[in-house]
Amino acid sequence: MTWEIVVGIETHAQLRTRSKIFSGASTAFGADPNAQACAVDVALPGVLPVLNQAAVELAIRFGLAVGATINRRSVFARKNYFYPDLPKGYQISQYELPIVQGGTVPIALPEGEKRIALTRAHLEEDAGKSLHEDFHGMSGIDLNRAGTPLLEIVSEPDMRGAREAVAYARALHALVVWIGVCDGNMQEGSFRCDANVSVRRTGADAYGTRCEIKNLNSFRFMERAIEYEARRQIAILEDGGRIDQETRLYDPERDETRSMRSKEEAHDYRYFPDPDLLPLVVREENIERIRAAMPELPIQRLQRFTQTFALSPATAAIVTSSRATADYFEQATAGASAEAAQQTANWIAVNTNAKLNERGIGIEECPVGPRQLRELIARLIDGTLSAKLAKEVDDAMWAGEGSADEIIERRGLKQISDVGALEKVVDEVLAANARQVEDYRAGKQKAFNSLVGQVMKATRGKANPAQVNEILRRRLG
């Protein structure tokens, strides 16, 4: 008997606005506690919210990017509950009528593309933070984050298992960063996910009872939490037990989830339309203006790269993994041949990414700019550099020694492709290694490689390997 794991994800993406969703206070991260909490954020008596149109535009941009319906009229509601870091005693959110409805996010799986359906995405405000350390027997409240605009993106339960859930979360993360609606900084809490996990017998129609897992602040934790939670639920069901609908917290230290509150303990939020805010009406011309300014989306770019340069889907996926990478690739291959583009893509996928990871930096900080890489690939293609030499030049470029041509010139790394010169070296090597020549003629393939090695050694690695092979074969008959 096998089990199917069903996952839906709710994501809170902080929108990249300068000021808060209902006040003029700054949203910048890292200020002194409460330095960015104005009268509205503190919920002084008599203050009123005023909607930040920039947040609305970012929500629309997201909706267009996932092919969703932009509701021409949506409504802000109050979600009522008491908590010290929720100054008004309610959160302004959208409930019955969200601004974005439907849409899909494509995810790349080894077996092919899968489209994850979205239920909705709605605008809401973030709460402040309660700080429990450093206040002996008391709690501190920091309201800098209170009122930061969030887009809550809710998926359908379309993912089957932790792997797909993580693929979705990564794709969504890449997308919101790509279109510039969210900075994607997970450490600072700009992109937070909760997972709704349930299990059912393979082939069953109905969904099992779900549990909501909170505190998944990295993709790795998300994967482990879902795996743990699925194992827990399967074990209970196989023992003849029943799953209780509840909210659970993932503890990365112990790698387990534990109960936060049951369905019975769930709040009655007493949602009702916020009388301080008029219904949000989106005009057609605004949608069209935002649509016109939309950057090319990851999926569109991937298709274009695949078609223009005949890149393999896997390589194309790597160079479109982020907008910065795609921009880099684009600049490095402007007007290039398909061969050069393929070489460039491979170079980025293998060499550049490895070095970036090693240094823990993004491609926008890469010391080798796209034009430098372009020159390096050109030297690789015109035969000036062997793959090995190209790596040496690349190392030097990373060390800031200048352009590929300068380094080749300075270090004398130019590959020897002159037939006459190579024949002379080959002849010398053959004369000095009569034994290997004999071995080769007696059928030992290894001896051939040894001879190639000798030639390369004699030229300090600069001989064109293809030509060396060719000349050797000819000489050895």
Add this chain to the structure above:
Amino acid sequence: MLNATVAELSSALAARQVSSVELAQLFLERIDRLNGSLNAFITVDAERALEQARRADAQRAGNAVVGPLTGVPIAHKDIYCTKGMRTTCGSRMLENFVSPYDAHVIERLESAGTVTLGKTNMDEFAMGSSNETSYYGPVRNCWNRGCVPGGSSGGSAVAVAARMAPAATGTDTGGSIRQPAALTGTCGLKPTYGLVSRYGMIAFASSLDQGGPMARSAQDLALLLNAMAGFDRRDSTSVERAPEDYARMLDLSLDGLRIGVPEQFFGEGLDADVRARVEEALHWFLAQGARRVPLRLPNAELALPVYYVLAPAEASSNLSRYDGVRYGHRATEYEDLLDMYVRSRTEGFGEEVKRRILVGTYVLSHGYYDAYYLQAQKLRRLIAQDFVQAYRDCDVILGPTTPTTAFALGSKVDDPLQMYLNDIYTIPAPLAGLPALSIPCGFDAQGLPVGLQLTGNYFAEARLLGIAQRYQLATDWHLRVPREAPL
């Protein structure tokens, strides 16, 4: 001078017959003498008032271009946040709350040159019709100190009626300007919803709350509204429209005016004296050439229950911010977070406020929302449609402001339903968002004032004030001095 209207004071100031400082001193002395017995003010700040008065005098002396209100003293309902001056909203919860900012209405009136005498008493968080729910004690009616002045703007009404201030600000949610105006023989206007910014006006029920002026004549209401009204981007429900002069129709002709008289406003529960005074007023208008248009407002009878679902629902949420965490009353002893909330709110709020929070919480609860809140919203739309329909046939709707004159202190405190019924005629206008005013139209057998209510179409304030002004030019009810606050 104490008996002068704002318009008269404005002329006297312009003619240098009196200085603003002299006026401020005059009214401060009057407050000092009467407030102990009437309890109309919660806070009086003589220093601040005199400072503002000196500035107004300097402006006039310097021949600066000044408006009609420069140097005129006024009082503010203690629901408007005043920078650097205590704002209690009639509650223990905000006993020591000093706002770091001014409400839009305060900004507008102070920049128009008015002098703030102090903050007036009110029902706690504007919840009440008698001023008996104030943490700072009840306000007494200056026509009979054993009677209530009405509420929730009872302090402002008595301040104006007893000549402790020539004018005052109020707020109206279900009648909180008009009902106390009626019960104290003063004038009060609730403008169209959205005309006066709610920024800095402590919220009771956001979709109904509207600030407005209280004074002794329709002309004064117009002068004050000119300063109070105006678009404010800090209030999303503020209406953006061209500024207008609300005093421009004060010489309006009544000939041919179509006066709607809804049968629902003259039904059961209406006191005979009140009915007689209102009908006398109606006949005066008819004698001036106005026409009577019989009306039916079929859903008007639902206004009271609709109001007592919607207003508490919004209030229960609006008052959640008073949790003792950031400002306001916090219990001194508590065991944990929940205990801190419970004790702080139990101690900080009075009975009526708690009752409405409970009602509001109930009607928004899961399983009850559709039956109460949603149903009430639908009925609210029907009530508004009745008025839209009615204004096709008439220009103004006339009726009593309240079913009775001022009632005895303590007589309805333990019977919320009887108390709520006092607002039966004032509640429909705010549900529809319409402007309405109350002016005095005579007295009952006990010598207590009777209020006449005129309700207009959206943004018809100038016309309403014009109609009221015409009536006041021919009558002197609004000029009578209260028995128990003689000059």
